Amino acid sequence: MMNRINVNLPEQSYEIAIASGNLDNLGEQMSSLQLRKKILLVSNPTIFKHYGERAIASLKAANFEVVSCTLPPGERYKNLNSIQKIYDVALENRLERSSTMVALGGGVVGDMTGFAAATWLRGINVVQVPTTLLAMVDSAIGGKTGVNHPQGKNLIGAFHQPRLVLIDPEVLKTLPMREFRAGMAEVIKYGVIWDAELFAQMEASKNLNQHRYVKPELIDSILTRSCQAKADVVSKDEKEAGLRAILNYGHTIGHAVESLTGYRLVNHGEAVGIGMVAAGQIAAELGMWQKEDTQRQDALIAKAGLPTKLPAGVDIEGIIEALQTDKKVKDGKVRFVLPTQIGVVTVTDEVPSDIITAVLRGMQG
Amino acid sequence: MMNRINVNLPEQSYEIAIASGNLDNLGEQMSSLQLRKKILLVSNPTIFKHYGERAIASLKAANFEVVSCTLPPGERYKNLNSIQKIYDVALENRLERSSTMVALGGGVVGDMTGFAAATWLRGINVVQVPTTLLAMVDSAIGGKTGVNHPQGKNLIGAFHQPRLVLIDPEVLKTLPMREFRAGMAEVIKYGVIWDAELFAQMEASKNLNQHRYVKPELIDSILTRSCQAKADVVSKDEKEAGLRAILNYGHTIGHAVESLTGYRLVNHGEAVGIGMVAAGQIAAELGMWQKEDTQRQDALIAKAGLPTKLPAGVDIEGIIEALQTDKKVKDGKVRFVLPTQIGVVTVTDEVPSDIITAVLRGMQG
Ligand SMILES: NC(=O)c1ccc[n+]([C@@H]2O[C@H](COP(=O)([O-])OP(=O)(O)OC[C@H]3O[C@@H](n4cnc5c(N)ncnc54)[C@H](O)[C@@H]3O)[C@@H](O)[C@H]2O)c1
Ligand SMILES: NC(=O)c1ccc[n+]([C@@H]2O[C@H](COP(=O)([O-])OP(=O)(O)OC[C@H]3O[C@@H](n4cnc5c(N)ncnc54)[C@H](O)[C@@H]3O)[C@@H](O)[C@H]2O)c1
Numbered sequence: 001m002m003n004r005i006n007v008n009l010p011e012q013s014y015e016i017a018i019a020s021g022n023l024d025n026l027g028e029q030m031s032s033l034q035l036r037k038k039i040l041l042v043s044n045p046t047i048f049k050h051y052g053e054r055a056i057a058s059l060k061a062a063n064f065e066v067v068s069c070t071l072p073p074g075e076r077y078k079n080l081n082s083i084q085k086i087y088d089v090a091l092e093n094r095l096e097r098s099s100t101m102v103a104l105g106g107g108v109v110g111d112m113t114g115f116a117a118a119t120w121l122r123g124i125n126v127v128q129v130p131t132t133l134l135a136m137v138d139s140a141i142g143g144k145t146g147v148n149h150p151q152g153k154n155l156i157g158a159f160h161q162p163r164l165v166l167i168d169p170e171v172l173k174t175l176p177m178r179e180f181r182a183g184m185a186e187v188i189k190y191g192v193i194w195d196a197e198l199f200a201q202m203e204a205s206k207n208l209n210q211h212r213y214v215k216p217e218l219i220d221s222i223l224t225r226s227c228q229a230k231a232d233v234v235s236k237d238e239k240e241a242g243l244r245a246i247l248n249y250g251h252t253i254g255h256a257v258e259s260l261t262g263y264r265l266v267n268h269g270e271a272v273g274i275g276m277v278a279a280g281q282i283a284a285e286l287g288m289w290q291k292e293d294t295q296r297q298d299a300l301i302a303k304a305g306l307p308t309k310l311p312a313g314v315d316i317e318g319i320i321e322a323l324q325t326d327k328k329v330k331d332g333k334v335r336f337v338l339p340t341q342i343g344v345v346t347v348t349d350e351v352p353s354d355i356i357t358a359v360l361r362g363m364q365g
Numbered sequence: 366m367m368n369r370i371n372v373n374l375p376e377q378s379y380e381i382a383i384a385s386g387n388l389d390n391l392g393e394q395m396s397s398l399q400l401r402k403k404i405l406l407v408s409n410p411t412i413f414k415h416y417g418e419r420a421i422a423s424l425k426a427a428n429f430e431v432v433s434c435t436l437p438p439g440e441r442y443k444n445l446n447s448i449q450k451i452y453d454v455a456l457e458n459r460l461e462r463s464s465t466m467v468a469l470g471g472g473v474v475g476d477m478t479g480f481a482a483a484t485w486l487r488g489i490n491v492v493q494v495p496t497t498l499l500a501m502v503d504s505a506i507g508g509k510t511g512v513n514h515p516q517g518k519n520l521i522g523a524f525h526q527p528r529l530v531l532i533d534p535e536v537l538k539t540l541p542m543r544e545f546r547a548g549m550a551e552v553i554k555y556g557v558i559w560d561a562e563l564f565a566q567m568e569a570s571k572n573l574n575q576h577r578y579v580k581p582e583l584i585d586s587i588l589t590r591s592c593q594a595k596a597d598v599v600s601k602d603e604k605e606a607g608l609r610a611i612l613n614y615g616h617t618i619g620h621a622v623e624s625l626t627g628y629r630l631v632n633h634g635e636a637v638g639i640g641m642v643a644a645g646q647i648a649a650e651l652g653m654w655q656k657e658d659t660q661r662q663d664a665l666i667a668k669a670g671l672p673t674k675l676p677a678g679v680d681i682e683g684i685i686e687a688l689q690t691d692k693k694v695k696d697g698k699v700r701f702v703l704p705t706q707i708g709v710v711t712v713t714d715e716v717p718s719d720i721i722t723a724v725l726r727g728m729q730g
Contacts, residue, residue, distance in 0.1 A: 080445060091516055094690060119484070122511060122522040123604075146487060151456055157487040158523055239488075325459060 003224045007141065007161075008235040014163055016141060016227045018220075022168035023054050026129060027062025030100070033163050035125055038099040039064045040090060042113040044073040047105045047131050050174050055104050055129065067093045071112065075268075078108050078147050080156065086116035100125035100163070106132035106179070107139035107268070111154075114145030118160030128162045131171045133183025133211075134269055137190070137226035140165045142234040142244075152325055153259060159239060167227070169219055172211050177305075180211045182269020184304035185250070187222050189276060190229040192297055193249045196343030198225040202300055209305030246345050249337040250276035253360075256322035257314060265311055273306035274363070281359045282351055283338035293342055309365035316360045320353060368589045372506065372526075373600040379528055381506060381592045383585075387533035388419050391467075391494060392427025398528050400490055401463040404431045405455060407478040408469040409438040412496050415539050420469050420494065432458045436477065440633075443473050443512050445521065451481035465490035465528070471497035471544070472504035472633070476519070479510030483525030493527040496536045498548025498576075499634055502555070502591035505530045507599040507609075517690055518624060524604060532592070534584055537576050542670075545576045547634020549669035550615070552587050554641060555594040557662055558614045561708030563590040567665055574670030611710050614702040615641035618725075621687035622679060630676055638671035639728070646724045647716055648703035658707055674730035681725045685718060 002019040017029055039059055043052055048070050059066045069089040071082045086101075095101075103113030103126065110128050117126035128140035146157020172180065191199030201221055207213035214222075230247070237243040254275030257266055266274070280297050283289035298308050310316075323334045333349040340346055367384040382394055404424055408417055413435050424431045434454040436447045451466075460466075468478035468491065475493050482491035493505035511522020537545065556564030566586055572578035579587075595612070602608040619640030622631055631639070645662050648654035663673050675681075688699045698714040705711055 080449065084445065087514055087521060091514060091520065091690075119511075119521050119523055121520060122509065122524055144487065146484075149452055149456060155456065155486060156452060156484050158484055159487055325456075 003220075005224070005227050005231050007231045009161060009238055012161055012163070014161060014165065016165040016167065016231065018167040018169065018223050018227065020168065020170050022166055023051060023129070023171065024058050026055055026102075026166055027058040027060070027064060029164060029166055030059070030064070030127060031062045035100045035163070036096065036098040037063060037065045038093070038095055039066045039102055040086075040093065040095055040099065041066055041068040041102045041104055042086060042109060042116070043068065043070050043104040044109055045070050046073055047109070051104060051131065051171060055102070059102075071109065073108070075108055075148070078112055079150075080147055082112055083116050083119075083147060086112065087120060090116070090120050095120065095124060097121050097124055100127060102127045102129060103140075104129045104131065105135070106130065107135045110135050110139050111145050111157075112147060114143070114160050114162070115147055115157055118145050118158040123160060126160065126162050128165045130165065130167060132175055132179050133172060134179070134186055136167050136223060137183060138186045138230060141227060141230045143238070153255060161238075165227075167223060169223060172219070175211065177210050178267065181209060181305045182267050184208055185269035185272040185276070185301070185306055187226050188297070188300050188304060189247075189249050189272065190226045191300070192276065192339050192342060193246050193337070193345045194229040194233070194343060195225050198222070198229075199300070199342050203296065208300070208303045245335065245347050246337050249339070249345055250279055252323065252334060252336055253278045253319065256319045257310065259322050260314055260318050261311060266307075270307055273301045273304070273308065274310060277301060277308045278359055278363060279336060279338055281362070282336065282355055283340070285355050285359060286338070286351070288346070289339050289341070293339070296342065297339075307365075308363075310360065310363045312365050316357060316364075319360060320356065323356075368585070370589070370592050370596050372596045374526060374603055377526055377528070379526060379530070381530040381532065381596065383532040383534065383588050383592065385533065385535050387531055388416060388494070388536065389423050391420055391531055392423040392425070392429060394529060394531055395424070395429070395465070395492060396427045400465045400528070401461065402428060402430045403458070403460055403464040404429045404467055405451075405458065405460055405464065406431055406433040406467045406469055407451060407474060407481070408433065408435050409474055410435050411438055412470045412474070416469060416496065416536060420467070424467075436474065438473070440473060440513070443477055444515075445512055447477055448481050448484075448512060451478065452485060455481070455485050460485065460489060462486050462489055465492060467492045467494060468505075469494045469496065470500070471495065472500045475500050475504050476510050476522075477512060479508070479525050479527070480512055480522055483510050483523040488525065491525065491527050493530045495530065495532060497540055497544050498537060499544070499551055501532050501588060502548060503551045503595060506592060506595045508603070518620060526603075530592075532588060534588060537584070540576065542575050543632065544634075546574060546670045547632050549573060550634035550637040550641070550666070550671055552591050553662070553665050553669060554612075554614050554637065555591045556665070557641065557704050557707060558611050558702070558710045559594040559598070559708060560590050563587070563594075564665070564707050568661065573665070573668045610700065610712050611702050614704070614710055615644055617688065617699060617701055618643045618684065621684045622675065624687050625679055625683050626676060631672075635672055638666045638669070638673065639675060642666060642673045643724055643728060644701060644703055646727070647701065647720055648705070650720050650724060651703070651716070653711070654704050654706070658704070661707065662704075672730075673728075675725065675728045677730045681722060681729075684725060685721065688721075
């Protein structure tokens with residue numbers, strides 16, 4: 001069964017195609033986009049070992065000419081040096097404006113490939129083939145691309161929409177457990193900000209913390225509903241002028257926690273889990289959200305095997321300080337996305353900093 | 366007298382404001398754009414020494430908060446290292462999404478500042494204050510930004526439109542003669558591809574090869590008509606899907622010559638001059654353009670003090686080879702912009718390579 005979700009954008013719309021075994025359809029699916037034949041596939045060695053040959057075989061069967069390049073894995077290589085490596089391979093193989101880069105990997109590979117494609121020859125085609133849960137439901141969709149500055153995450157980047165997002169749920173089988181959980185943080189986010197039904201489906205599941213314990217039908221629903229949520233929001237606000245900000249639910253404090261722990265101790269999804277717990281409690285403190293709903297949310301986060309406390313030793317003053325360098329700051333005021341009921345959030349920059357401090361104190365592990 | 370030209374674009378339109386003494390109006394002109402107060406002014410030491418203080422004073426008088434950074438001058442520093450310097454200053458001074466970078470300089474400063482602004486926080490505002498003739502009539506308008514790859518010019522870049530282009534013709538007084546001539550190459554280009562009246566005005570002028578020998582009224586006309594030509598073309602085709610390609614008249618062979626001479630011996634405008642002579646002769650060889658018109662064009666190029674011959678020692682095979690790495694290649698075919706009459710050009714990828722070779726042979730110095 002193939003689920004297709006459309007991301008409608010004024011300049012160029014594209015599809016998210018979800019199906020088991022889809023990796024073997026990559027070439028065929030790309031054929032209908034009328035791309036030129038030259039493809040640069042970007043991945044990392046781990047992912048390439050698992051899925052690289054299949055992706056390439058599928059592309060070649062559809063008459064594409066494929067070269068590939070792998071980048072060292074991990075957030076710490078998400079920088080301009082890695083981008084330069086992609087540029088070098090692009091030059092060596094004479095990619096043209098009408099050529100295509102294919103990102104086969106998680107958010108790190110996807111963000112970098114997207115940025116390289118956005119900036120090579122002022123923008124060439126990119127196709128996203130996400131292999132982590134997080135990349136499937138979040139980073140591969142919506143056109144945000146970028147790399148880190150030594151002093152801050154995702155400070156360098158561009159908007160560049162893919163021509164296609166191709167998802168094969170089967171590849172989640174090899175995904176490390178911790179990465180699965182990290183992706184679940186974003187899925188829970190969609191439940192809280194957009195889709196109460198998705199939230200309820202997850203509440204009804206006995207297990208959420210490992211891929212093999214979650215029923216395939218629920219995985220299907222998680223992927224389809226999450227992608228639909230992201231597509232809805234992005235279609236309404238491509239460049240983050242307004243609505244799209246709600247996707248940052250849990251990310252304001254999350255980013256600060258990630259950056260303070262040097263992007264190592266806590267991964268992105270875990271940080272978002274912590275950030276959602278904090279945001280929920282801030283909303284409750286401000287009387288915007290019911291206490292029971294914060295508890296339902298926190299229980300779901302815990303069931304997904306995600307932390308609900310700050311990692312030991314994280315300095316609360318440090319978090320407050322880090323919030324100030326966040327991209328979402330406007331005239332020095334920190335913007336928060338806060339829930340008002342399950343499935344609905346609002347955006348505010350009127351959170352007193354003593355409330356932030358108090359909530360964070362209560363979350364110390 | 367203030368001349369205002371509108372660049373009409375679907376997402377964001379902007380003005381080109383041309384007036385003597387305009388540099389002192391920078392702050393005031395920017396005030397009406399409702400930008401936030403933080404400004405990062407980017408320049409190079411030479412230009413900054415001449416005009417930096419005046420630009421900053423004008424911005425401060427309009428209540429902007431200004432920090433500045435200068436980059437080493439010259440095409441060879443138009444690279445990602447310089448971009449990283451801009452990023453560092455942006456981070457240090459906590460530029461926000463609604464902050465603005467101001468490019469005070471020629472095409473090198475403008476292209477780099479534009480690219481940094483395009484990619485910092487996925488895109489912040491940029492205002493272009495061009496100080497060379499080339500930047501005024503060409504690079505500051507239209508949103509092409511970028512840097513060089515060690516092996517090719519402008520291979521890395523993005524489209525990012527400025528919020529305002531502010532031109533003060535007075536600053537041309539300090540521009541080195543060779544740079545003035547380089548700008549004249551682009552002006553002559555507009556005459557050939559778009560504006561026969563501009564071509565005729567220049568033909569009627571006794572001198573064209575030094576700023577101080579050209580009447581102020583002709584300078585005014587050159588700036589206004591050239592900016593109008595560029596604005597017209599860009600408004601009709603922002604992302605170079607079609608029409609905009611005509612702006613590459615003279616650039617196909619021009620880029621190859623530049624790259625073969627290591628971007629040193631021949632500057633951009635000189636290379637374009639050579640490229641226009643070559644394109645004109647190719648058009649004549651193909652029977653598309655009258656011989657007399659090629660002669661009128663070549664005479665104008667010579668009157669502007671620009672070369673009409675290839676620099677000694679440039680290898681013709683090398684040029685043919687370099688054409689293949691050009692961004693304008695599609696499926697291995699080189700695209701040429703060729704004139705059919707003065708003020709009108711057409712685009713073709715059907716130029717037999719023996720004609721290119723023959724024309725280049727005839728242009729050996
Ligand atoms: N662009 C966006 O809109 C957006 C949104 C959210 C997050 N992000 C970015 O995404 C990044 C995080 O992405 P991520 O969580 O996917 O991490 P990741 O890309 O680092 O992948 C996590 C790990 O899983 C491995 N892996 C990936 N797929 C696998 C598979 N199928 N089988 C076995 N191993 C596999 C990878 O090698 C890596 O070690 C961050 O840099 C974040 O900034 C971007
Ligand atoms: N973005 C575009 O659409 C576009 C179009 C054409 C060219 N370009 C780019 O523009 C660049 C060339 O720009 P350029 O010709 O302006 O060269 P440039 O920016 O290197 O400036 C030329 C020299 O003049 C000096 N200078 C500048 N203004 C001065 C002034 N008023 N008084 C005294 N000295 C001054 C500079 O310091 C520099 O040494 C190339 O990199 C080219 O790729 C871009």
